[in-house]
Amino acid sequence: MARESEIIRRLRKRAQVANEVLVGIGDDAAVITGRGSKDLILCCDLMAEGVHFRPEWTPPRILGRKALAVSLSDIAAMGGIPRFAMISVALSRECSSEFIDEFFGGLFEFAGKSGVSIIGGDTSSSRDSLFIDVSAIGECESGAAVTRGGANVGDTIYVTGSLGASALGLLLLEDGFRIDESTATGPRSKAVLKHLSPEPRLELGRVLGEKRLASAMIDISDGLSTDLWHILDESNRGAIISAAAIPIDECVWSVASSVPGIDPLTLAVNSGEEYELLFTAPLKDRRQISELSSACAVEITAVGEIVEAGGLQLEREGSIELIRPAGYEHRI
Amino acid sequence: MARESEIIRRLRKRAQVANEVLVGIGDDAAVITGRGSKDLILCCDLMAEGVHFRPEWTPPRILGRKALAVSLSDIAAMGGIPRFAMISVALSRECSSEFIDEFFGGLFEFAGKSGVSIIGGDTSSSRDSLFIDVSAIGECESGAAVTRGGANVGDTIYVTGSLGASALGLLLLEDGFRIDESTATGPRSKAVLKHLSPEPRLELGRVLGEKRLASAMIDISDGLSTDLWHILDESNRGAIISAAAIPIDECVWSVASSVPGIDPLTLAVNSGEEYELLFTAPLKDRRQISELSSACAVEITAVGEIVEAGGLQLEREGSIELIRPAGYEHRI
Numbered sequence: 001m002a003r004e005s006e007i008i009r010r011l012r013k014r015a016q017v018a019n020e021v022l023v024g025i026g027d028d029a030a031v032i033t034g035r036g037s038k039d040l041i042l043c044c045d046l047m048a049e050g051v052h053f054r055p056e057w058t059p060p061r062i063l064g065r066k067a068l069a070v071s072l073s074d075i076a077a078m079g080g081i082p083r084f085a086m087i088s089v090a091l092s093r094e095c096s097s098e099f100i101d102e103f104f105g106g107l108f109e110f111a112g113k114s115g116v117s118i119i120g121g122d123t124s125s126s127r128d129s130l131f132i133d134v135s136a137i138g139e140c141e142s143g144a145a146v147t148r149g150g151a152n153v154g155d156t157i158y159v160t161g162s163l164g165a166s167a168l169g170l171l172l173l174e175d176g177f178r179i180d181e182s183t184a185t186g187p188r189s190k191a192v193l194k195h196l197s198p199e200p201r202l203e204l205g206r207v208l209g210e211k212r213l214a215s216a217m218i219d220i221s222d223g224l225s226t227d228l229w230h231i232l233d234e235s236n237r238g239a240i241i242s243a244a245a246i247p248i249d250e251c252v253w254s255v256a257s258s259v260p261g262i263d264p265l266t267l268a269v270n271s272g273e274e275y276e277l278l279f280t281a282p283l284k285d286r287r288q289i290s291e292l293s294s295a296c297a298v299e300i301t302a303v304g305e306i307v308e309a310g311g312l313q314l315e316r317e318g319s320i321e322l323i324r325p326a327g328y329e330h331r332i
Numbered sequence: 333m334a335r336e337s338e339i340i341r342r343l344r345k346r347a348q349v350a351n352e353v354l355v356g357i358g359d360d361a362a363v364i365t366g367r368g369s370k371d372l373i374l375c376c377d378l379m380a381e382g383v384h385f386r387p388e389w390t391p392p393r394i395l396g397r398k399a400l401a402v403s404l405s406d407i408a409a410m411g412g413i414p415r416f417a418m419i420s421v422a423l424s425r426e427c428s429s430e431f432i433d434e435f436f437g438g439l440f441e442f443a444g445k446s447g448v449s450i451i452g453g454d455t456s457s458s459r460d461s462l463f464i465d466v467s468a469i470g471e472c473e474s475g476a477a478v479t480r481g482g483a484n485v486g487d488t489i490y491v492t493g494s495l496g497a498s499a500l501g502l503l504l505l506e507d508g509f510r511i512d513e514s515t516a517t518g519p520r521s522k523a524v525l526k527h528l529s530p531e532p533r534l535e536l537g538r539v540l541g542e543k544r545l546a547s548a549m550i551d552i553s554d555g556l557s558t559d560l561w562h563i564l565d566e567s568n569r570g571a572i573i574s575a576a577a578i579p580i581d582e583c584v585w586s587v588a589s590s591v592p593g594i595d596p597l598t599l600a601v602n603s604g605e606e607y608e609l610l611f612t613a614p615l616k617d618r619r620q621i622s623e624l625s626s627a628c629a630v631e632i633t634a635v636g637e638i639v640e641a642g643g644l645q646l647e648r649e650g651s652i653e654l655i656r657p658a659g660y661e662h663r664i
Contacts, residue, residue, distance in 0.1 A: 004455045004456070007432060007455050008455065010433075010436075011436060011450070014436070014440050015440070015449070015450050015451075016444065016449070017449040017450075017451065018415065018416075018447075018449045020415075021416070021449050021451055024449070024450075024451050024452065025450065025451065025452050025453070027452075029452065030416075030418070030451035030452040032416060032451065032469075033367060034366070034367050035365060035366050035367035035368065035370075036367065038367075040372075042416070042418060042451065042452065042467075042469065043418070043452060043454075044418045044419075044420045044452065044453050044454045044465070044467060045420075045454055046420040046421075046422055046454045046456055046463075046465065047456075048422040048456055048457070048458050048459070048463065049459070050459040050460075051422070051456055051457055051458065051459060052456070083350065083352075084350075084353070084362075084364060084374070086362070086374060086375070086376045086467060087376075088376045088377075088378040088420075088465040089378075090378055090380040090383070090463055100339060101342075104342075104343060104346070108346050108347070112348065115350075117347070117348070117349040117350045117353050117356070118343070118347050118349075118356075118357065119347075119349065119353055119356050119357065119362035119364065119374065120356065120357050120359075120361065120362040120374065120375060120376065121357070121376050122375075122376045122377055122378045122465070123336050123339050123340065124336070124378055124380055124383055124384070125380070125383055126380045126383065126461065126463070127380070127381070127382035127383060127461060128382075128460040128461050129458065129459060129460050129461060129463075131378075131380065131422055131458075131463040131465075133376070133378065133420040133454070133463075133465035135374075135376060135418060135467040137364075137374065
């Protein structure tokens with residue numbers, strides 16, 4: 001069984017790229033030189049039925065929204081502004097005209113809110129599963145794109161929002177819990193909505209890029225442990241994070257208190273599809289980060305520090321344990 | 333059953349686009365303002381197993397090549413130079429490590445030959461079919477992109493290469509004919525290779541754009557009748573084409589002579605996935621087009637003329653018949 005990361009590693013070795021390619025295969029997005037003083041940021045995100053979503057628990061409007069949102073999250077994770085998107089869909093026989101309208105309705109609505117122009121794409125039938133691939137194109141000032149590879153020793157590690165709710169939401173959906181979107185309240189609904197309808201940190205990502213505050217950045221799509229590991233791998237550094245500092249979502253605490261077998265910390269560390277930003281920044285900028293948190297009305301929590309080496313270490317109640325990436329990676 | 337074209341029409345109405353979007357949804361590719369005196373050309377092409385290809389008759393190396401080739405063909409059809417591409421694949425369980433290596437091998441080889449840098453993409457598993465989406469990014473001089481909407485009354489209609497072989501190749505494959513790529517000779521093999529391994533007219537498309545010779549252009553992916561109809565629709569014009577002028581591939585004549593039920597003209601008029609260029613140009617440039625044909629070593633044939641209105645008319649043996657688009661459009 002080849003894993004995605006192995007395929008990507010092999011492709012990276014193989015790729016020969018032109019001079020204008022500033023960042024190629026292997027980051028959240030690619031970066032090429034753009035117009036004037038701008039660079040272009042480009043990425044794709046595909047969603048396959050039965051792997052990334054199940055139509056029976058995902059209203060088409062929310063599915064369309066999410067398909068775009070996860071691509072725009074990658075642009076935010078590079079410190080860019082999303083500008084354009086293209087949508088490819090292979091529609092299964094089950095996709096009714098209403099489904100298609102709702103799907104694109106949700107997608108176009110989110111595009112409008114995000115200032116993104118839908119400029120093209122491709123449509124086709126599919127003989128079985130529904131497939132969606134969204135290509136997003138963003139921009140940033142020349143040289144301002146934030147890669148995974150810039151973390152320095154002593155940098156603080158930050159995470160936006162709170163973690164664990166998306167994985168909890170998925171568990172609840174698998175367990176048969178469903179929500180009525182319009183009336184959804186309570187911790188279970190909150191968790192499911194975080195999973196189905198994540199809110200990418202578009203403004204914060206853009207500002208972090210503009211102000212050149214982040215030394216490395218990634219969005220949490222595979223889980224804090226896996227995604228931080230990507231930063232460490234690309235930056236050739238290690239990290240110590242503090243279990244007590246990890247912002248575990250309130251709904252996780254709430255549900256865990258009544259459901260045996262749910263460990264909030266494990267959930268928060270490994271929960272994929274959170275679409276929160278994970279970034280590093282020098283200690284000296286701590287105050288600016290805090291101001292940014294207020295200005296963008298997004299919680300930003302310091303969870304640890306970049307160190308010379310030693311992999312990813314979790315400090316819990318005075319002891320250290322080494323954690324391996326254990327997040328959300330689709331096996332192929 | 334909604335048809336692709338209907339979905340696209342609805343999306344076009346809905347799309348609100350930024351000022352930099354020079355061409356949006358509905359052409360071979362989108363065009364946005366690029367760096368310096370350049371415009372960027374962007375498109376996606378998806379290929380779904382069982383709809384666009386069958387693994388049992390498509391060697392993975394040829395499949396990877398074709399996935400990229402058909403996207404680059406769209407850039408050529410806008411008069412652009414392909415520069416970058418991103419590849420999204422959802423891999424089925426049947427895709428072995430060797431399959432993946434061969435698929436990307438063919439794709440990267442064609443990228444190298446075409447001067448295209450592979451800058452990113454996405455990989456995932458698929459629970460059933462294999463799904464491939466290639467986003468291509470090209471460029472052209474500002475304002476030089478050739479759309480489907482510029483055909484003028486009196487313009488000559490040209491087609492590159494010859495037609496019919498791709499549809500014949502598909503018929504032969506469906507009928508059980510297989511080729512050994514390395515030793516393939518003869519008309520049947522030629523037809524199958526045209527279907528599986530089309531040669532997009534990258535150089536010719538680029539030069540037509542650079543020299544601003546084409547008033548409208550499209551690549552023949554859905555069939556001459558459908559694709560010419562797209563030009564007429566966007567240009568708000570009609571056309572008369574001559575049956576005797578249509579360049580029917582030699583292999584079609586050859587196979588048709590021994591297989592009953594194959595009508596070479598019908599095949600040539602409706603054959604999709606040819607990836608030849610169909611374009612219009614003013615009469616005064618006839619000589620330059622002829623010189624270009626020699627310079628690029630690509631046959632270019634005048635097949636008809638743009639007229640004021642009246643849809644698409646086929647002149648055959650002195651009589652005129654109206655033809656409706658009947659090419660290759662995947663029903664959804």
